[in-house]
Amino acid sequence: MKHILLKKLAAVVLCLAMLSNLVSCGKGTKEKEKNQIIVFNYGDYIERDVLEQFEAETGIKVIYEEFLTPEAMYTKYKNGTVKYDLICCSEYMLDKMIKDGEAREIDTSTMEHAKNIGDRFWQIARNFDTENKYIVPYFWGTVGILYNTSMVDFVPDSWNVLWDSRFKNNIIMQNSVRDSFIPPLVLDGQSINTTDEKVLRKALGRLQEQKELVQSYLVDEVRDDMANEQAALAVIYSGEASLAHEYNEDLEYVVPDEGSNLWMDSWIIPKNGSNYDGAVKFLDFLCREDIAQQNFEYVYYSTPNEAVLNNIDEEEKEEDSAIFPEEDVLGRCEIFTYLGTEAEELYNRLWKELKVY
């Protein structure tokens, strides 16, 4: 039965590949290329009305495509059948693309609304885009602990709580290599971008020791399992935490005092895109106050757009600390950078050693 499933899957993939071929053949003429942009983004990560509004205002047609994981995006981008004009992705993948020379410089001085993006976010972007030449921030967030106030009677503001035996079988960890290494590395006072094997081995030891306390390692199900009160504590992304709180009022989010990871999804213009001007226009449009506002209300992740932030009243900000973290949170969080193949291999190896432990 599984064989048939796999075969069907392969057929679907092949059909899709053919289809995308057809699409890219259809738009062969120069004239058409001028009047359209091809945008590639995470699934469900934009207010669709905004696209129509852009088309109506500028006459530039938006061909909008979605992907599930940065790796899937990169594979499709590298494949080269579709010449994307704009890609939105996680910082470590963009870092890799910049390092590989895949990015085209964006002249933000021609963008009327780029100044809406707060200075502190340009500063964060400098961690991988050192001269602020290649990327424009889109949404950001943190990694922290989601806890159920009916099961945890204190604020778990330290990663140490994940090693507390009182919560045996009540902890959910992220099922991804680098995210799960955040707590032990931060507790050891190390950078979450370390490639030092000794440091990483020590962190692995902590994770192996923790394994018997962990209920499960999940990705997509973390939010729902927490909302269903399956566990007391979970490592989670801030955007997911805010949604989980909407489902279950008992759930609160905290970024541990020791520090954590800060992520920032941003836009990049690949060097083989065919409509640079259109792409910059679209980016500028996304930064515009009213559009950014609409988009923020739909996506509801932390926005780097200060114009939008200024419009939100203090009460709302206080209520949702996952989406509107306090100033000092930014200071104690570190952004992921691309570590290179060798380090990736090491991380992968350590991850397997944790899984078979």
Place this chain on the structure above:
Amino acid sequence: MGKLNSRLLAGPYIIWMALFTVIPLCLVVYNAFTNTGGTFTLENVASIFDPVNSKPLWLSFKMSLVVTAVCFLLSFPLAMVLWKYSKNKNSLIVMVFILPMWMNFMLRTLAWRLILLNNGFLNHALVLAGLNPVYLMNTKAAIILGTAYDYFPFMLLPIYNALVKIDKDIINAAKDLGATGFVILKRIILPLSLPGIVSGITMVFVPSISEFVIADMLGGGKVYLIGNVIEQAFNSGYADIHLGSGLSLSLMGIIVISMLVYRFFDKGEEGSGIW
């Protein structure tokens, strides 16, 4: 003309097989014996002996043995019951057991997740009945349960088919000659249904050894099988298709060898198809 016609008729399937079985298999073999630079290496195939890969393999092997045993112990008595009480192969009672197969297996596994969760249906029912809740979710037991449930029909149907073929006169004759129920089971029914049992064991053991989706869904990422290792090699942030292909090839080799050994002990027996 007739010959040409039948060749043409086979055409679509040959194309299908070439595209989705032969070419992928060639790619797996090619990738297994090369590294990212494209040079020949045995490293990927040999990496099955690395503890981080051999441990999950051994665990998969043990778990699919248990799954096969569970399936057999459930199927054989049930097949006997079905054989005794159903008038023909397409009776309603047989249908009931095939019915779950009409549903996508992901949905069925997802349903098990909802049942087994710490505060899922099972524990609600147990607590209502005044019993202690059980924590099955994210354990090996949950994966064995889910896998056995999924592959159960693949054991049941071949055995049932083999039983249906047994001439009832033989059994009546045995009874006339004074054989007890146990002797009939041991000397007549078991040997005659052996082809079905062999085919059932093959059809459960082989696919379940490379199972990874059920392990993901019911194991909470805590149980790491060889299927998960291979899946991770292809799908994770750091993808290594050469390692994944090498491990797949080794796994294929191990399955083929164990099947050969297995067939050796069942010489002369022909597997009976499921339908």
